[in-house]
Amino acid sequence: MYRLRTKLSISFLIVSLIVVLMISALANFFIKKQFTQYAIENKNRKIESILSLLADRYLDWGRQWDINGLESIGINALNDGLFLRIRDNQNSLLFDAWVHDNQLCSQMMDQFALAMRSRMGRDMGGYLEQTYPLLLSGQAIGSVDIGYYGPYFYTENDLRFLETLNLLLAAAGFISLFIAVGFGWLFTRQLTRPIVRVINATEKIADGQYNERLIYDSSTKELHDLTNSVNSLALKLENQNRLRKQLTSDVAHELRTPVTILRNHLEALLDGTWEMSAERLDTCHSEIMRITNLINDLEKLTTLDQICYRLEKSRFDLSQLLQ
Amino acid sequence: MYRLRTKLSISFLIVSLIVVLMISALANFFIKKQFTQYAIENKNRKIESILSLLADRYLDWGRQWDINGLESIGINALNDGLFLRIRDNQNSLLFDAWVHDNQLCSQMMDQFALAMRSRMGRDMGGYLEQTYPLLLSGQAIGSVDIGYYGPYFYTENDLRFLETLNLLLAAAGFISLFIAVGFGWLFTRQLTRPIVRVINATEKIADGQYNERLIYDSSTKELHDLTNSVNSLALKLENQNRLRKQLTSDVAHELRTPVTILRNHLEALLDGTWEMSAERLDTCHSEIMRITNLINDLEKLTTLDQICYRLEKSRFDLSQLLQ
Known part of the structure; x- marks a missing residue:
């Protein structure tokens, strides 16, 4: 059995x-999804930047590639998780990240796979490669295959951000929950106090304090009704109690006079103060009749009590009566 | 006046x-703060990448800079919102973004300022510059001033992500609120139903149906108590009602016999069936005394009713009694 307040x-x-868990789960899901979009967009921008840097390494005057420069860009791109394989327009290889440092590239791919698998919870990607043409004023001067862990991958910084996201949502949820519980507590007080008050007063009345009345009126309909009901019950109990006492006292009082008269008459006749006469006996008889009538009335009252009165309503045409 | 359920x-x-608004506001605040960290970290990584690209443009064998390459990197860096000013170790200018395309640079700064001010809600930054040395195997080969809108700035993509964040949190909040309201509705039903049930039954009893009893027992303490109280009130009303009827009927019945005897005697004496005698009068007198005693008992009952009985407890030494 729990208190109303506890419940x-x-x-x-x-x-x-429920709100906190729902919102946290939904926000986490939505934001992660959105962040994936963001990461893909970022990767595309990086690729664009690399393409423009690479095209600039075509030394127009010598009509040849600055191999040194391509290598520098290719190595730099590794930091962003992009593996470059650059060819000239004769399709001969100018730079290949995997040839340049195969061990490093394999290691990086393993790290990406591990990070994505462990943090995203499932095996969700692999090595993908896409070929882009290198253009100089609209003319093809070569091509580059850009490989990456796909369909998307997160950098250390991305993963750190996503990890913190969970923590932040949890923190926000915890704080909100704390505040909500505070408000809930206030509301609970506000809601249960009048109920408990009515109930306590009802208990007092049931305990025999029929003169107890509920005086606080509630703005809640049900409690207002309950207050009225309980007050009406208390009033009825009090009235019935009074009525019963009144009845015994009234009956005793009503009987007292004729019985006393009768008794006095009989005693006067018995001790010889009075002469026995028909007139005297007649008086005694009329007193007896009064008592008998009283008893009859009392019996009528009992039968009347047992009949239920009910107001039967019917339509009545007042104008008909007036005519 | 509102229904309990409505309240x-x-x-x-x-x-x-409150939970939804709190958690959304807090998550928004926390996540934006964290995203700023993230953006700063990303900017630092970009700068590192640029520094490494720049250092690679020092052509060691000729002990001179690849001006063309530096320019390519410098122009590319503009896409990331970074303004480069590159000098060699004699401090002569090799490349300056602001000299290269002053109009573009000013325009970009204006855009950054506008975007940050309008979306972050306040004027919070300006042009900042930081100088980094360019090193080749630990030796200074030049320096670069990297300018940016600071203390941090958001790219288009960043701003798009942040904007979506608000939408996502609002969506998550809306869905959660919807589900919470559903649960709240269920709980409200669960909580108010037994209260309303008890109150309705109480109203019926107060309406005169004293034989009505609450039979549903609630697992809520207050409602269980209220049920008991109301049932006890109904029982008392029923008993009092019965008692009053019983009393009138009992009194009438008890009086009937002696009164009838008395009446018969008197009538027999009156119509001369019986001779008047002291013995007959004595019988009449004893019946009168019986009636008088009955009335006395009735009066005693009335006075007894008006005295309140109270159990007065006191300590009593049983061993003393035994000795």
């Missing part, structure tokens, strides 16, 4: 918890 | 709303 508090807590 | 529903709604 209400638990309800508020559960609803708050 | 409770509103309370649940308010608590849910």
